[in-house]
Amino acid sequence: MALRHFSLELEELNEMLLRMGSLVESSIRRSVQSLVNRDKEMAKAVMRDEPTINQMQVEVDARATRVLALNQPVARDLRFLTATLKINTDLERMGDLAVNIAERAVALINRPPVKPLEDIPRMAALVQDMVLKSLEAFVKVNAELADSICPADIEVDALRDKVYSELVEYMQRDPVSVPAAVDLIFVARNLERIADHATNIAEDVIFLAKGVDYRRAVGPARGV
Amino acid sequence: MRHFIEELEDLQGRLLEMGTLVESAIHNSVRALTERSETLAQQVLGNEDRINHLEIEIDELSVRLLALQQPMAKDLRFLTAAIKINTDLERMGDLAVNIVERAIALMGRPAVKPLIDIPQMARTAESMVRKSLDAFVKREPELARSVLLSDDTVDRLRDSIHSELISFMQEDPESIPQALDLILVARHLERIADHATNIAEDTLFLVKGVDVRHHLEPNY
Numbered sequence: 001m002a003l004r005h006f007s008l009e010l011e012e013l014n015e016m017l018l019r020m021g022s023l024v025e026s027s028i029r030r031s032v033q034s035l036v037n038r039d040k041e042m043a044k045a046v047m048r049d050e051p052t053i054n055q056m057q058v059e060v061d062a063r064a065t066r067v068l069a070l071n072q073p074v075a076r077d078l079r080f081l082t083a084t085l086k087i088n089t090d091l092e093r094m095g096d097l098a099v100n101i102a103e104r105a106v107a108l109i110n111r112p113p114v115k116p117l118e119d120i121p122r123m124a125a126l127v128q129d130m131v132l133k134s135l136e137a138f139v140k141v142n143a144e145l146a147d148s149i150c151p152a153d154i155e156v157d158a159l160r161d162k163v164y165s166e167l168v169e170y171m172q173r174d175p176v177s178v179p180a181a182v183d184l185i186f187v188a189r190n191l192e193r194i195a196d197h198a199t200n201i202a203e204d205v206i207f208l209a210k211g212v213d214y215r216r217a218v219g220p221a222r223g224v
Numbered sequence: 225m226r227h228f229i230e231e232l233e234d235l236q237g238r239l240l241e242m243g244t245l246v247e248s249a250i251h252n253s254v255r256a257l258t259e260r261s262e263t264l265a266q267q268v269l270g271n272e273d274r275i276n277h278l279e280i281e282i283d284e285l286s287v288r289l290l291a292l293q294q295p296m297a298k299d300l301r302f303l304t305a306a307i308k309i310n311t312d313l314e315r316m317g318d319l320a321v322n323i324v325e326r327a328i329a330l331m332g333r334p335a336v337k338p339l340i341d342i343p344q345m346a347r348t349a350e351s352m353v354r355k356s357l358d359a360f361v362k363r364e365p366e367l368a369r370s371v372l373l374s375d376d377t378v379d380r381l382r383d384s385i386h387s388e389l390i391s392f393m394q395e396d397p398e399s400i401p402q403a404l405d406l407i408l409v410a411r412h413l414e415r416i417a418d419h420a421t422n423i424a425e426d427t428l429f430l431v432k433g434v435d436v437r438h439h440l441e442p443n444y
Contacts, residue, residue: 065304072294082287085307168400175394182390182407 006071010080013063014139017084017091020056021135023049024091027098028131028194032124035105035187036117043109046102053095060088076211083204087138090197094131097190097197104183104190114180115170120187123159126152127195134201143209146202156195163188228293235285235306236361239313242278243357245271246313249320250353250416254346257327257409258339265331268324275317282310301433305426309360312419312426316353319412319419326405326412336399337392342409345381348374349413352420360427368431371424378417385410 027046034043064084067073073081108114130149137146167181249268256264286306289295295303352371359367389403 061304065300068290068304069296069300072291074291078287078291082290082307085304086311089308089311168404171393171400172397175397178393178400179390182393182404185404186411 006067006073006077009063009067009071010077013060013067013081013084016056016060016063017087018135018139020053020060020088020091021138023053023056024095024098025128025131025135027053027095028101028124029128031098031101031105032121032128032191034102035108036121038105038109038113040106040109043102043105047099050095050099053092057088057092060084064088076208079208079211083138083208086204087201090200094194094197097194100190101187104187108180108183111180114177114184117184119159119163119166120184120191123156123163123188123191126156126159127191127198130156130195130198130202134198134205137202137205138208141205141209143206146205146209149198149202153195153199156192160188160192228289228295228299231285231289231293232299232302235282235289235303238278238282238285239306239309240357240361242275242282242310242313243353245275245278246317246320247350247353247357249275249317250323250346250350253320253323253327254343254350254413256324257330258343260327260331260335262328262331265324265328268320272317272321275314279310279314283307286310298430298433301430305360305430308426309423312422316416316419319416322412323409326409330402330405333402336396336402336406339406341381341385341388342406342413345378345385345410345413348378348381349417349420352378352417352424356420356423356427359424360430363427363431365428365431368424368427371420375417375421378414382410382414 027049030042031046033039034041034046064081068078068081071077130152133145133149137143137149164185167185171178171181249271252264252268255261256268286303290300290303293299352374355367355374356371358364359371386407389407393400393403
């Protein structure tokens with residue numbers, strides 16, 4: 001394999017990660033849409049995209065590792081590559097969670113509707129915005145933008161708790177609704193986990209932007 | 225600077241220290257649940273900081289070695305695996321804390337049913353964690369592969385716990401909050417097993433140099 005220009009390699013890696021990010025974003029959006037619109041075909045489309053996301057994860061990993069090995073990057077480039085490895089893991093997991101939502105959507109479509117969905121779409125809107133912003137912050141290496149998603153994470157957690165207690169009450173009044181309500185509780189939980197992964201990405205961006213030098217940060221502590 | 229091999233050994237030692245802490249967190253979280261023990265629950269919560277701290281240390285050490293030592297081939301794969309395993313272990317520690325949170329919620333309420341499947345699921349998940357770490361340390365692909373097989377057992381147990389608790393809730397709506405807590409515990413255990421599977425896959429990658437994630441390589 002020819003050794004290509006390092007910055008070109010980094011650029012390509014960045015693009016691969018962003019392509020993966022858009023597919024994951026779209027999976028999240030479609031999974032929630034399939035739930036709200038009771039659209040089984042859309043849910044299935046999300047499931048069909050999972051292998052592509054997985055394949056992208058393996059490729060990003062392989063590429064990032066190869067770039068690390070061949071170029072011995074330091075400082076900012078090294079931080080970028082470390083962030084890439086971490087963000088890659090988060091994105092793949094978000095893709096899995098979108099598939100979980102799509103699976104719950106299919107189960108729910110096969111049952112009579114429990115109640116009009118209000119809080120879950122609100123949660124989903126917040127979560128999708130967090131995902132978009134965290135990826136945008138990564139592209140622009142913008143710590144401020146990354147930091148701006150924190151309040152949404154708190155709101156998402158609060159909505160998850162609200163959805164939970166409402167559905168518990170609902171099930172207690174109407175035990176027939178138990179399977180559907182449990183599915184919805186899991187959807188809320190999956191959305192909350194997606195928000196957590198977006199927060200992880202934001203944290204990686206902050207690290208990337210602030211430029212703490214690992215070697216200096218670790219050096220003295222390890223001198224003992 | 226110390227010799228590279230020593231640094232790698234040090235890194236592996238820390239990963240193992242973290243692994244031991246996480247294993248014990250998982251074990252104690254389930255015991256806190258089954259024995260309704262506040263003491264064990266607090267013990268798990270008390271160890272969370274140490275696990276989080278180790279994660280940061282291991283991350284910094286791995287990245288420093290990547291940057292300064294220009295590792296190639298197997299050493300590079302080891303460092304990549306270390307970074308991934310570190311993330312998995314930290315996440316397992318979080319999941320043990322989540323189980324403890326459910327255990328504490330359940331302590332304040334009457335017990336709904338004797339726990340049989342959850343302890344069994346926990347035993348399988350714990351043994352997967354132990355085996356995956358063992359396989360990593362000893363570079364044993366056979367052992368790593370056996371972890372991949374157990375993951376199906378855990379998924380089946382989770383499904384059976386799930387449907388059992390659903391009927392339980394329908395028969396006795398009073399039990400719904402407790403049953404939901406138990407469904408979540410089963411879900412956390414399933415996720416712990418998934419992370420053990422990741423470690424096993426990373427070990428196969430380390431030993432064989434082939435990525436077996438997502439069953440892209442059916443021969444392993």
